[in-house]
Amino acid sequence: MKRRTRPIGASPIAISAPQNAHPTTITTYIYDGASYDAVNGLEQGTPGHFRWIDVCGFKDDALIADLARKLGLSDLSIADLFHLDQRAHTDVDGDLVQTILKMPVDRQPFVADQITLVLGLNFVLTLREQPRDCFDAVRKRLASGKGQIRSSSAYLFYAICDAVIDSYFPVLEGQGDLIEALEERILRDPGDGAMRDIHLLKRDLLVLRHAIWPMREALAALQRDDTPQIDEPLLPYLRDCSDHAFQLLDMVEVFRETAQGLVDLQLSSLSNRMNEVMKVLTMIATLFIPMTFIAGLYGMNFDRASPYNLPELGWRFGYLYAVGLMIASATTMLIIFWRLGWIFGRSKTNRRITGSETEKPHN
Amino acid sequence: MKRRTRPIGASPIAISAPQNAHPTTITTYIYDGASYDAVNGLEQGTPGHFRWIDVCGFKDDALIADLARKLGLSDLSIADLFHLDQRAHTDVDGDLVQTILKMPVDRQPFVADQITLVLGLNFVLTLREQPRDCFDAVRKRLASGKGQIRSSSAYLFYAICDAVIDSYFPVLEGQGDLIEALEERILRDPGDGAMRDIHLLKRDLLVLRHAIWPMREALAALQRDDTPQIDEPLLPYLRDCSDHAFQLLDMVEVFRETAQGLVDLQLSSLSNRMNEVMKVLTMIATLFIPMTFIAGLYGMNFDRASPYNLPELGWRFGYLYAVGLMIASATTMLIIFWRLGWIFGRSKTNRRITGSETEKPHN
Amino acid sequence: MKRRTRPIGASPIAISAPQNAHPTTITTYIYDGASYDAVNGLEQGTPGHFRWIDVCGFKDDALIADLARKLGLSDLSIADLFHLDQRAHTDVDGDLVQTILKMPVDRQPFVADQITLVLGLNFVLTLREQPRDCFDAVRKRLASGKGQIRSSSAYLFYAICDAVIDSYFPVLEGQGDLIEALEERILRDPGDGAMRDIHLLKRDLLVLRHAIWPMREALAALQRDDTPQIDEPLLPYLRDCSDHAFQLLDMVEVFRETAQGLVDLQLSSLSNRMNEVMKVLTMIATLFIPMTFIAGLYGMNFDRASPYNLPELGWRFGYLYAVGLMIASATTMLIIFWRLGWIFGRSKTNRRITGSETEKPHN
């Protein structure tokens, strides 16, 4: 969660640029069905052409505000461009559709960057803070001109949304791998800081869920009747994109519940391991304490002059008798341990605990 | 969760065949009320006949795309055929109804294969990756011609959906058996890796839930007004099929909560067993430590010249006195243990812990 | 959860009688406002009379299917009669209303039997597998003719539904008693297999919830406009019946949460008891280990020729000095235990732990 930079009670249309923002770079892609050009800096469009104005970095706030004002955004929308801690949502502002999405930047820990898309009659404006993006394939398709990508600004708008949604799949696949690695690690060695990693994993999944969930609503808003900017033929494509968001949420839910299951696995493994430790202690103590007692008994110094005092010490086979007593005591204990299932026949448990092998549980 | 093969930002109508796909085999079933024929390979239909085109394996993507295009699918729908990681859903695409379901392939761990059904005016197209399917009974009914199965392509479409849904029942019954086996195992021996199996069971149930839940919606979409391809008389059959999906979800919920209950049972059993281990250690230590102390006391080497040093050693019955002290100490301890309920009268607990018997809890 | 007997992909109208079904017995109750007769076997109705056809046991499937066909049920509805693993629901099939409910047969473990009610213009058909039912009071009211029970077939249909719903109250009261018994048992002796009984209790409550929840919907469906078979004046009665189902669900929810609370109580009690066991061990060990060390110290055999070796052994009051050391050590330990609150002043705790008394927590 980023810190807000807006002061409490400030004017809603005051522009507060984020601190330490990246330098502003603008790239304009001018295209129509036949032509395509990518220009650094802002370029005026010619009638009949579409423009994709891709802005990265919020340092030059005056430039960005000026650009947005020329494109027709309202004051409130312009101020909103600079608030990088918003939930994903779609606003319709006259002829313009403004959609805010979250784009993954780092995987572990998961960090997302906010991307604002504005769809106008013949332009798409994208704003983001981080230079890294997931639009390389979109740019290639735009340059190659294959498919419908140059057919309208709305299609490009869709293509960018689609790329943002799809870029979550590798993030979630990474989380899935992490879960499997954690499972193995807990079964091998539950104490090894696993709970901390489960905790961080759960936090990442939580942040992912809160990033994806409102994007689902933002995409649904695009498919409603009140966005005439989105043509009818584009709707199946947007539905497809919504389906992907649903699928991501499904994956997140599965991962979240699995991660919660890892907590139980970890607590159980710790408890199990403690049981094993205690069994070792109990067995050693229980074996040797009676034997040590017998040794202590015949180490007493009672006056041998009395025939009632420690007569065993004078026996010819007294030592063997004492050792025999000790062996009998130890044997009794071992038999009890064996009947309690603590030794022998439990080798399976020990093998798993020491983690030297893994096995298939279901067959 | 399968890995996606689509690159981020790729064209939505680009066909990306799954890697390591099975070789494509096509079987065409041509039938009407009176005749029936099953042909390997794709067969053109004759007017008045219905066709079931059953495609298995995605290796020959060009062939499949060509077939789909001939049957009238849109480019987006064709590209969707090759995405094997979709949620179950129903799309209406002009005259065609496209339903994606998940068909169980393996039980433990649960693995599902995606099956795409396309219903046209006089054909049903089914696509799946795995050669194993659950349609043998449907094929037999089609061959025998009994009932309404040859009456329309919509009825066959329903019959296939119904077979897919019904094939989850044995899977869930298997999970139910596994839960009962786990219950017994935890009560017999909580440490024996049971938590790992609970974890895997819970993951399977979670995957099952996420497989069945969207199928319920896909079936509901078929019953809505916007699918004129589904005739009115077919609706009660589809409702019956939806009811089965609901019933499956009920079973999954019951199993999921029961599996979560197994976690508590396991943690409690581990804790209980630890209590038993600690009681054994405490009893042995508490019995012998005072006795060993007494033995040590009379093993001291104080100078017997002084009459105040260890006079007991010179007593005629000193040894008996010392042994008597030890017996008194042990008896005191045993009485305390008995009053705490740790020994005798608690045999029930011990019996259960060693797992030699099971009993009916409710009567 | 019963096992399904239907093969996957079978025709939806194929009749598959349950295995090991009870022999079929049919009782026909013929009544109108003035007359009443109960006849074994199926009896044809006379105009102006109502019939209650009560079928028990599914062995003679042909007879039942034939009877249902004569009463006007569709093929799909007839096949449904034989599926004993359905969720409760209401179907309207032309002039007929078909409601499936679950009737409690056994309390602990809870077992329900499926009862199918079909309401026609002048008949009610009930089908169930188990001979035990909860309709004795309904039969008595029908025989006595008091109230409105002979006024219409719809009223009888309601009276049977009401009896089914009301028969859950004693089941739930039994579960409530069980919860109270478990609470007392856990506080008295947490190790005594209580967790297993909690687990079974939770499973029963889960099954109860999944039995009652869809019945609520089945009853709500009867009150909707699309069941003209149910007259307006009957609606308050059905609402009353729905209220009872709501009340049952409330009770189940309260019991389920209380049962979940028992899990915490059990884990805490086990942990508490372990604490007590460990305190006993720690106190005994900590008391005697230093004393045993002192005894061992003066049991060493250093050469007394050197005046630096064990001079205490030659002291006149050496023994008393050693015993004094031991007493001082033990006293120090006892004071520490007392200040930690482990002994004395904690008698309340000990009393509760040994479970010899119970007390009122709230006043």
Add this chain to the structure above:
Amino acid sequence: MKRRTRPIGASPIAISAPQNAHPTTITTYIYDGASYDAVNGLEQGTPGHFRWIDVCGFKDDALIADLARKLGLSDLSIADLFHLDQRAHTDVDGDLVQTILKMPVDRQPFVADQITLVLGLNFVLTLREQPRDCFDAVRKRLASGKGQIRSSSAYLFYAICDAVIDSYFPVLEGQGDLIEALEERILRDPGDGAMRDIHLLKRDLLVLRHAIWPMREALAALQRDDTPQIDEPLLPYLRDCSDHAFQLLDMVEVFRETAQGLVDLQLSSLSNRMNEVMKVLTMIATLFIPMTFIAGLYGMNFDRASPYNLPELGWRFGYLYAVGLMIASATTMLIIFWRLGWIFGRSKTNRRITGSETEKPHN
């Protein structure tokens, strides 16, 4: 949860008075804007006057049924008056509005009594079993005649509902106090039966939630269009009353989650305390076991004739050497404990554990 007294399958209009009911007492309050009179027993109203008929105790069921019939209640509504285990709800029965609420009678454990309110054109009927009620302030306002309370029977109806809802606030404040007391107690001494009290608290809160939740719906039903008995100007008052019910539910939810947090606090405290106990044992054992071993070593009786046997025993400073070894061993152990943070520098922990002080966690 009270036990039902109704037999299964009984007629819905049969009156079954509760067992051991209190004797029936009736008070009639006759009032209009100018006059007010309270009469024991049932009094006939005069035109232009309003009546509040307050019935307490269900023993004389015939009298109550007769009274209700005279006031125009239907047979089903009359039978419902005697069912004291209903959920709160509102029924509109012709000209009459019948609302069932739950009135708190005891706080810990929480016990509620059912109160049935019937609003007619110029009367309000209230029925309850327990003599204790929360209407003293309402009676005083009625007697004093201040405000609108004598303006209509609907206003009095509202005033009684409002008093019932408001009487939950002191109950919940009591629960809040109990939670705070439990928090302190757990931090001071987690073993002292606290989990049992948490369990009882959670049960009370659960019962409270199930008492208040349906009352919210009963109040909402009163504000709907289908109750013309409630005049438009009364709606803001009823909304205010609904707001209070919402607020109560909010409080219950906060308390329920806090109580659930107490479970974690308790388990953690128990675990923490066990850690402390184990540390004491481990430190004592680890300090003295090596020392005792050294003492035992030099207590062996090997034949001193051989110069290789126990030469230390003959050393001039052998004893000092042995004691030095012991001191070195103990010092090593103490240093290890100190570096593990078990002794010194952890005094804070010990202070909290013994519970002698509390501190502010947040500042």
Add this chain to the structure above:
Amino acid sequence: MKRRTRPIGASPIAISAPQNAHPTTITTYIYDGASYDAVNGLEQGTPGHFRWIDVCGFKDDALIADLARKLGLSDLSIADLFHLDQRAHTDVDGDLVQTILKMPVDRQPFVADQITLVLGLNFVLTLREQPRDCFDAVRKRLASGKGQIRSSSAYLFYAICDAVIDSYFPVLEGQGDLIEALEERILRDPGDGAMRDIHLLKRDLLVLRHAIWPMREALAALQRDDTPQIDEPLLPYLRDCSDHAFQLLDMVEVFRETAQGLVDLQLSSLSNRMNEVMKVLTMIATLFIPMTFIAGLYGMNFDRASPYNLPELGWRFGYLYAVGLMIASATTMLIIFWRLGWIFGRSKTNRRITGSETEKPHN
């Protein structure tokens, strides 16, 4: 949760001022597009001007009630002003809109003060108990006259609501910092009262959620059609404000789940630490107990006259043999510990447990 001061059953329009209320101070801000004046005390407005009447402290209840009555509030609304324990909500009362919000006053523990806003045609009335508020920036904007703040009373009303909502962001950022501090602390030292702080944190987050959740509804109510007092152009601003409330709820949910995760982390850390303590005890005991036994064995006093009694004592290298036995026993144990992974090669675990370093889990 504050205590209610209203007696049960009191008249809904009776004014009950809170006890120990702050002295009442009134500030009137009179402004229009061109002029601005802030006056202590209540000031009559002049036509064409707007007024913000800011009341703080409820001591002088008569003055407040009189002021409210002059502004046109109904009796019920006036009585409501004095109830400081309400849920946030919006009421429309004729020409007036009355919104109750909760304003944060203290961060840890979180304390909120109730603020009542009344919007009239040309005035805004704000009432609160605590002198501290979050309106400094609003006052500055009003004084400077920049933006639309002086354009209408509705805009000022919005600006105050927005300031209240925004003042939760620093509170939540403080909670986020606390969570991170707690995470580090638990990993460093789980026993150090961390669970208590988690408990208090969870309670604060719960109170925050219950403060923010109804404010979301109160803001939504302002955007509905039935508040003509709010002009159409203001709606985007209110939507923006609602979005902030949603964002706050998202943050609270993330924090709540993270705090719940801390509970698992804490329990696991405690269990882990216990494991370490037990391992130390077990290793020490297991190393020395067999050695002490051997020492005890050769400390027995059997009569050496018999050649069968303790012949080892007479061996030339008996002592070395005994010491050799002890070394062999200790070595065996150390090898076993090493193979169980308890010593060496586990230094990572020990490092984390003693908390001397932190590490990045994900990379």
